[in-house]
Amino acid sequence: MSLTLWLFLVFKVLGANSEVRQFVLKQASAEDCQTLQIGESWISHSPITCHRECVSRHWENCQAVVYNSETRNCTPGSIAFGIIKKVKTSIPESGSSDTLYYVRQPIPPCNTTNNFALYDVCGTSACLYMSTSRADNFNHARTICSQMDSRLFVGNTMAKYTLFMYASKTYINVYGCYIGLKHIDAIGQFIWENGEPLSDEQNQYIWRPGEPNSEGQDCADAKHTNWPRNFGLFDATCGKPGHYVCERCEDC
Numbered sequence: 001m002s003l004t005l006w007l008f009l010v011f012k013v014l015g016a017n018s019e020v021r022q023f024v025l026k027q028a029s030a031e032d033c034q035t036l037q038i039g040e041s042w043i044s045h046s047p048i049t050c051h052r053e054c055v056s057r058h059w060e061n062c063q064a065v066v067y068n069s070e071t072r073n074c075t076p077g078s079i080a081f082g083i084i085k086k087v088k089t090s091i092p093e094s095g096s097s098d099t100l101y102y103v104r105q106p107i108p109p110c111n112t113t114n115n116f117a118l119y120d121v122c123g124t125s126a127c128l129y130m131s132t133s134r135a136d137n138f139n140h141a142r143t144i145c146s147q148m149d150s151r152l153f154v155g156n157t158m159a160k161y162t163l164f165m166y167a168s169k170t171y172i173n174v175y176g177c178y179i180g181l182k183h184i185d186a187i188g189q190f191i192w193e194n195g196e197p198l199s200d201e202q203n204q205y206i207w208r209p210g211e212p213n214s215e216g217q218d219c220a221d222a223k224h225t226n227w228p229r230n231f232g233l234f235d236a237t238c239g240k241p242g243h244y245v246c247e248r249c250e251d252c
């Protein structure tokens with residue numbers, strides 16, 4: 001049974017210009033979504049007041065709260081994302097009776113021409129195309145995405161990366177798959193397709209154990225044969241045929 005609950009709340013916040021913001025909170029279990037704690041906990045009498053206080057204490061950064069209806073403990077969180085087993089500091093812990101409430105992020109427009117579809121995980125959404133045939137190599141995959149007015153998928157935040165993991169978990173079980181992450185030898189780093197380097201934080205959870213491990217394997221292969229236990233990227237040669245995931249977005 002789904003215990004999904006939507007809470008709508010609208011309130012005026014004492015910001016610089018008394019900006020009115022509307023928040024849509026969604027409830028999730030610790031098995032579906034988690035967040036990172038961004039400050040001390042306090043006691044609050046409902047999830048709504050918990051979130052309201054979180055917003056006033058952490059104006060820009062509060063995208064989620066963890067609330068316990070028995071102890072009334074309220075913990076402020078950053079953005080919500082799907083489970084990443086390698087991130088040990090995420091809350092609530094799996095199996096905890098705490099409940100996560102996350103703010104639904106604005107849904108970007110998704111032009112579904114060429115079989116793109118909107119995916120939505122823990123409040124973050126993306127407009128993705130999962131290829132049905134293989135490109136000859138990384139550059140070919142990049143070209144195909146570009147011809148469809150899109151780019152190879154950029155998973156440059158925890159929220160977007162886990163969205164991709166969940167969206168592709170059955171799709172990529174069988175195939176090797178290119179995403180928009182490539183090692184640039186001149187810089188000595190993996191760089192996302194939007195030009196952003198792979199952050200140190202992401203470097204710790206995005207790879208399979210022991211990866212990346214080979215000189216000259218400059219692409220990332222999202223071949224998660226045993227999701228979620230074995231989810232993670234391999235480094236791989238950019239020259240072999242592979243499936244690919246394209247993303248349409250406003251700034252692509």
Ligand SMILES: *[C@@H]1O[C@H](CO)[C@@H](O)[C@H](O)[C@H]1NC(C)=O
Binds near residue numbers: 111112113148149
């Ligand atoms: C949707 O995308 C297609 C292919 O890029 C484009 O031809 C079409 O104009 C787009 N439609 C809208 C409403 O933007």
